[in-house]
Amino acid sequence: MVAELKSISRAAERLNIAQPVVSAHLKSLADKLGVSLTERSGRRIALTEEGERVYQWAHDVVIRTHELEREIADTQRGLAGKAKVGASMTLGSYVLPSIIASIRQRYPQGEISVQVTTPILATDAVLQGECDFAFTILDPRHEIAGLEVQRVRDEQLILVASNNSGLKTKSVSLEELAELPFVTAQLRTPRREIEEHLLMEFGVSRNQIVMEFGHAEAIKQAVRAGAGVAFLFQSSVNDELASGLLRRLDTSGMELRVPVYLVRRKHKKLAKFQSMMLDEITQALSN
Secondary structure (H helix, E strand, O other), rough: HHHHHHOHHHHHHOOEEEEEEHHHHHHHHHHHHHHOEEEEEEOOOEHHHHHHHHHHHHHHHHHHHHHHHHHHHHHHHOOEEEEEEEHHHHHHHHHHHHHHHHHHOOOOOEEEEEEEHHHHHHHHHHHHHOOOOOEEOOOOOOOOOEEEEEEEEEEEEEEEEOOOOOOOEEEHHHHHHHHOEEEEEOOOHHHHHHHHHHHHHOOOOOEEEEEEOOOOOHHHHHHOOOOOOOEHHHHHHHHHHHOOOOOEEEOOOOOEEEEEEEEEEOOOOOHHHHHHHHHHHHHHHHH
């Protein structure tokens, strides 16, 4: 906590313990290792090179401890247990909540936590043990060493515009598509890489990227405000399409489908409750 907050006093406040106790713990650990772990950097606390190594060790210990606690929880409480699920942003924001809520009704004593993040951080969390498994999109260059990857469904990207925009057409050709004002994900993000890769398969290179955002919800809100058009996962705009806030533009037979994968760490043994949750969520996503 000292490393993350760069302050002994703030760490003590966050942990709800006295400041001298935090200082004593730091000193005890430094004395035991025989090295200095921290140093002053202006008014803040900075880590020494040795302190950085100890921090990484401590971070791994905490994550592995939480992982172990989740794995043994259902052996202590019968069918109850704990599972932590990673998810890419659109999936975690628009698809998984209703699925998890439904599962929770059938297993009311279990604890299910969903960590919504970027695809790269989701797979990293699985590798490190921070998440038991994850459901995510993967860009074509995604590193999956040490992971088991299983395709579970496809998400469709559809072109949408605001009913208040100046674009009145119901469909666009591939040539017209290249000239539309686009709101999209930030450059070099997995979401953007996937979108560009799929469009290139149809020979489409967009000439007008007017806005970039880091989350699908921000892209959607910009389109609703009339900033331009966007390719969004259909699951993220179903409510807006139904209410008329957004409308779908036909793209002349061009269909963009993005695979969603179940990601697990190789050789990780799931506890009974975690295995049940994996099967339940996978089945729900596959339907």
